[in-house]
Amino acid sequence: MPPLRDEPRPIFDWLFAVAVLAVAATYVRAIYFTPLEAAQGPAQKILYVHATAAFVGLYLCFGLVAVASLLYLWLKDEKLDRAAAAAAEVGVVFTTVVLCTGPLWGKPIWGAWWTWDARLTLTLFLWFVGVGYIILRGAVEEPQMRARFSAVLGILAALLVPFIHLSVYLFRTLHPMPILLKPSAPSMPGEMQLTFFMAFVAFTLLFAAFLRARYRLAVRADLLAAREEGLL
Amino acid sequence: MPADAVVRARPGLLRAALLIAAKDLAIELRTRSAILSALAFTLLAVVIFFFAWDATAVASIDLAPGVLWVIFTFSGLLALNRSFALEQNDRALDALLASPVDRESIFLGKALGNLVFVCLIQACAIPAVALFYNLPLTGVWPALLALTVAAAVGLVSVGTLFSAMATNTRMAELLLPMLALPFFVPVVMPAAQVTARLLAGRPMDEAWPWLRILLAFDLVFLVACTLAFPYTLED
Numbered sequence: 001m002p003p004l005r006d007e008p009r010p011i012f013d014w015l016f017a018v019a020v021l022a023v024a025a026t027y028v029r030a031i032y033f034t035p036l037e038a039a040q041g042p043a044q045k046i047l048y049v050h051a052t053a054a055f056v057g058l059y060l061c062f063g064l065v066a067v068a069s070l071l072y073l074w075l076k077d078e079k080l081d082r083a084a085a086a087a088a089e090v091g092v093v094f095t096t097v098v099l100c101t102g103p104l105w106g107k108p109i110w111g112a113w114w115t116w117d118a119r120l121t122l123t124l125f126l127w128f129v130g131v132g133y134i135i136l137r138g139a140v141e142e143p144q145m146r147a148r149f150s151a152v153l154g155i156l157a158a159l160l161v162p163f164i165h166l167s168v169y170l171f172r173t174l175h176p177m178p179i180l181l182k183p184s185a186p187s188m189p190g191e192m193q194l195t196f197f198m199a200f201v202a203f204t205l206l207f208a209a210f211l212r213a214r215y216r217l218a219v220r221a222d223l224l225a226a227r228e229e230g231l232l
Numbered sequence: 233m234p235a236d237a238v239v240r241a242r243p244g245l246l247r248a249a250l251l252i253a254a255k256d257l258a259i260e261l262r263t264r265s266a267i268l269s270a271l272a273f274t275l276l277a278v279v280i281f282f283f284a285w286d287a288t289a290v291a292s293i294d295l296a297p298g299v300l301w302v303i304f305t306f307s308g309l310l311a312l313n314r315s316f317a318l319e320q321n322d323r324a325l326d327a328l329l330a331s332p333v334d335r336e337s338i339f340l341g342k343a344l345g346n347l348v349f350v351c352l353i354q355a356c357a358i359p360a361v362a363l364f365y366n367l368p369l370t371g372v373w374p375a376l377l378a379l380t381v382a383a384a385v386g387l388v389s390v391g392t393l394f395s396a397m398a399t400n401t402r403m404a405e406l407l408l409p410m411l412a413l414p415f416f417v418p419v420v421m422p423a424a425q426v427t428a429r430l431l432a433g434r435p436m437d438e439a440w441p442w443l444r445i446l447l448a449f450d451l452v453f454l455v456a457c458t459l460a461f462p463y464t465l466e467d
Binding site: 073125128129131135136139140141145148151152153155156160163164166168170171 | 390393397400401402403407410411413414415417418421422425441442445448449452453456457460463464466
């Protein structure tokens with residue numbers, strides 16, 4: 001029977017502390033030390049949270065889910081399953097932030113909380129798939145079956161993305177085009193760019209901290225399950 | 233040919249798939265439980281949807297494509313739920329897995345059975361919508377039937393795979409819609425858009441970009457789900 005103590009219990013999560021400080025510093029800089037955007041006013045500041053959360057949630061987290069899922073079916077390593085599960089949960093958290101901050105900005109700027117724009121719709125559907133993924137994991141008890149099922153869903157979800165994007169793009173699109181990551185020079189003053197960069201670093205740190213915490217939890221949950229299995 | 237030779241002959245991929253589809257359809261034909269409830273559900277939904285809109289404000293020809301394809305997904309879910317639940321009784325799936333057929337054949341057979349089922353329901357839903365919503369079907373129904381088959385291939389590919397997974401979970405039928413519905417978006421949207429253009433008598437050039445998405449979805453997910461299916465079974 002493996003003792004639960006072989007995974008040291010983190011008393012102080014330094015990574016999480018650094019990430020929280022970085023996020024707080026980004027907020028302070030974004031609110032007090034970054035100039036107001038001429039046309040949008042203070043509403044534009046939500047962009048520092050919104051766009052970075054979208055980057056972390058949609059690209060880092062769901063990208064990691066897809067890669068880890070594919071590798072799991074190949075290598076059958078439970079570490080990959082735990083990484084996919086952790087990334088999916090963190091991804092849903094960040095995507096929820098995106099879906100909450102988006103309407104807050106959309107109401108004053110677009111005049112509507114929600115529009116059926118390509119990016120909005122894709123984000124919403126990825127959120128649905130992410131929630132479905134978490135519910136699926138909760139509904140299967142046997143660990144190997146749970147890992148295989150969620151890996152299959154993770155891969156299919158990655159295949160779904162271009163199709164939803166194409167169909168909603170054909171429908172209509174309204175979302176602002178990328179301002180920073182575009183082929184020509186970024187059309188944003190240097191001070192805003194720096195705040196943006198800070199936000200990216202802070203949110204990526206927060207992502208790493210969440211992911212690590214969630215991964216450790218999965219390790220302990222598996223150990224506990226194995227232990228209970230042994231006792232039964 | 234001696235009798236034992238027939239028993240030992242290992243059927244090919246498609247032949248085995250046809251056998252499994254025929255088995256599922258034979259069960260359905262004898263019990264008629266799912267097809268009748270799915271048909272009743274479809275007709276009820278067609279009628280109820282009509283009262284959800286103000287018929288004087290929205291022309292029924294604008295409502296019909298959406299109604300038709302939304303009902304298509306929900307009645308499809310009824311068929312898909314049944315697909316693997318059928319194999320749970322007396323652990324029939326174990327016998328199927330022990331039989332000398334490839335797992336890919338099991339998937340294709342199940343999907344083919346579901347395809348026939350879903351197309352049958354849609355073959356009743358289209359005239360029902362045409363009747364209740366007063367649609368001009370003359371001349372467009374062959375295209376509509378072809379569209380139904382194209383949409384159904386995508387629907388049952390994803391749906392059959394998720395059905396196999398969902399029956400093995402604690403939530404069973406509740407889980408299937410949650411997993412499958414987001415995947416039905418690139419099926420329902422093109423199907424509804426093409427239907428709207430067909431009914432309005434627009435040129436096919438306008439429908440082509442949508443059809444391309446639907447056909448690509450069919451191809452990608454039929455292949456991906458066939459390859460993924462063995463991973464959803466016990467090792």
